[in-house]
Amino acid sequence: MATQSAExxxxxxxxxxxxxxxxxxxxxxxxxxxVGAVATLGPLIVQMSPSADVLALATxxxxxxxxxxxxxxxxxxxxxxxxxRNLTPREITEANAVPLSALRDPETLAQRTKPGHANWLITLxxxxxxxxxxxxxxxxxxxxxxxxxxCPCHGSMYDTAARIRQGPAPKNLFVxxxxxxxxxxxxxx
Numbered sequence: 001m002a003t004q005s006a007e008x009x010x011x012x013x014x015x016x017x018x019x020x021x022x023x024x025x026x027x028x029x030x031x032x033x034x035v036g037a038v039a040t041l042g043p044l045i046v047q048m049s050p051s052a053d054v055l056a057l058a059t060x061x062x063x064x065x066x067x068x069x070x071x072x073x074x075x076x077x078x079x080x081x082x083x084x085r086n087l088t089p090r091e092i093t094e095a096n097a098v099p100l101s102a103l104r105d106p107e108t109l110a111q112r113t114k115p116g117h118a119n120w121l122i123t124l125x126x127x128x129x130x131x132x133x134x135x136x137x138x139x140x141x142x143x144x145x146x147x148x149x150x151c152p153c154h155g156s157m158y159d160t161a162a163r164i165r166q167g168p169a170p171k172n173l174f175v176x177x178x179x180x181x182x183x184x185x186x187x188x189x
Contacts, residue, residue, distance in 0.1 A: 107163060
């Protein structure tokens with residue numbers, strides 16, 4: 001018995017030092033759960049990244065030579081619709097006359113177009129509310145009371161500069177990166 005009490009007192013004296021079995025099991029369980037979470041979430045995150053065919057469409061060239069003032073065309077970039085609109089002088093004047101304080105997402109037409117090309121408005125054709133495709137780029141489509149675009153799904157209305165004026169959409173139509181590579185060609189992306 002004397003030996004057991006000696007061992008017992010020796011063991012209790014060292015409990016505060018070193019790693020106990022319970023600590024090791026806790027660390028191992030948390031590590032195992034972390035590795036499992038990464039192994040589960042990894043493929044889900046990779047799956048959400050753009051596919052190879054979308055990345056191949058990193059840029060799109062658009063011929064704008066046949067687009068007359070007041071007309072627009074719809075093209076695609078990264079599997080999303082893009083509206084290319086040739087604004088008339090009246091549409092430019094109307095867009096510039098709107099005070100920024102009247103806009104939910106204040107931007108001037110000059111901020112949404114390139115210098116020297118104020119008549120060319122290029123935006124993604126995706127409503128910023130729930131991702132619908134607004135009307136107004138095609139001939140005879142409803143452009144809403146502001147002369148720009150109208151989303152029939154939830155009633156968002158955009159002006160001639162594709163700025164949100166009425167409805168549930170929180171932001172203006174997004175302007176992608178683009179540049180004029182020639183007087184009649186625009187590269188988007």
